[in-house]
Amino acid sequence: MTSLTSLITSLNEAIRPRGVRLSLTAAGLVIVGGCAAFGLGQPETAPQPLPTIDRPTPSRKAPARPDGSVLTDAQAQAALITQGDLGAPWTATRGAATWRDGLLKATTSAGDCQRLLDALYSDELLGGPARVAIGMDDADTDAQLRYQIGARRPADVDAALAWLKTMPDRCARFTATTQTGTEEDVKVSDASLPEVGDARQGLRVSISATTSDDQEDLLTLEVAVVRVGQDAFALTNGGLGDVPNDATQVAVQDGALRLADIRRQGRAQV
Template sequence: MSRRPSRPVRLLASALAVGALLTAAACSDGGGGSEAAPDTAAARAAERDAAEQAPTGSPTGSASASPASLTESGAKAALLTEADLEGGWNQVQDADRWRDRLLVGEVDVSDFLTARTDATDCQELLDGLYRDSLLGEPSGPSALTGFEQGGSRLLEQVAGYDRAGLDARLRWMGTLPDTCDQFTATGSAGGTRTVQVTEASVPGTGDARQGLRVTVQGDAAGNPATLTLDIAAVRVGTSALTVTGGGLDGGQESSVEQAVRQGTERLKTVLDGGTPSPQPTPMD
């Protein structure tokens, strides 16, 4: 009694049959008459059978793997260094305690046509800038660093988030130039501040991004002052970096853009399992 061919042999025979059928179809004369149809159908059926039995351990196509989840050490490694920034920025150790009092105030509801709803968004903007939580509270690891240059500061946060919540916050940021535009906030001592919110460009890095410029006019130490902040947020997978730069000396648009480019490259390197270079990545 003859033995039944093993499964690998049957698969090979099926694949050879497909090749033979396709060769016969290619050599047939005419434009594919009724006699060629059964061969073509059989070839497709055999091809499907072979595909269904093929191993599935190796990925197919050109799609790349999703970035890995951020770890505590990875968040710290992804942070910018002095070498990543131009213009004499000096890294500081107390960036987690930075709090600008000009960002504190109760938003005046009467400034808004839709009153409470829009005022709540603008209050959330001020609170988020003051508490370094513009993208919401991270659901994963988080790390923060800061730099000083004269009277200006640059702050970067790298953190892991819930993907749906992160995308929602980025969309929310995009609505603020229209929702908030210009409004008044009243400080605890009764002083008023005029706040303006405009859209800002962000380098085309990462998977999604959003930028804002916020100016706050009020008093500092009894003197008129204007705080200007350039803000950029970039998502990479389920992680994100937020960069805020500026101060009483004006905005820091170019430094924020450079920080975003370098910071995104560092975050990508970490999520890909690598270690960021101590030297900044050359940018075009």
């Protein structure tokens, strides 16, 4: 601004008649410069909106259960097998079979084998009570099948499976004693299962005993535990004499497929 004033002064001295006009021009420049310096007289601009950031819509979370299952109680119930899966002569159970107390309720000194007897008697092969269960009887052979969906975390189920896998070696054959003092000869072996689910283990347990009146008893149990994702099911198919293996195979196959289907429906609804 000082340099501009000096220039105008020099011009005024050189050309006097135009002094007023030049002074006014200089004043105008000064005013304009001043307005520019203080931001006055400038055209107003419309405020620019701040940019927005799209936030992802939070997804609904599955109901939290201690066992990690995404199934509701109704879905767990729907995942059970039914009499229709097994067909005739299977019907709704009439209650616990007499051989459960008579032969399964026994004690042994053979280490880990007591745990197996206890799990078979209490029907807790998954290491805890069932979440939902169904029992069916074969009226022709008096066999009894019990199918349950557990309420256990996958890690707990895998631990139970790992333990069951050791039974054919650790408890291949041992003796036990019933509450009435009857001696039992117990044999445990592997049992093949359909290739379903994420992990599985099958056992075949036979218990033979001679009662005080020289009656020969033979109890056969087919056992299966299968994990399907976060959920798992277990079944026992037992009876005096032999038991229908086809019922075990169908129950495992259909049970795994139904549980997987119900799980997919559960994920689609969350």
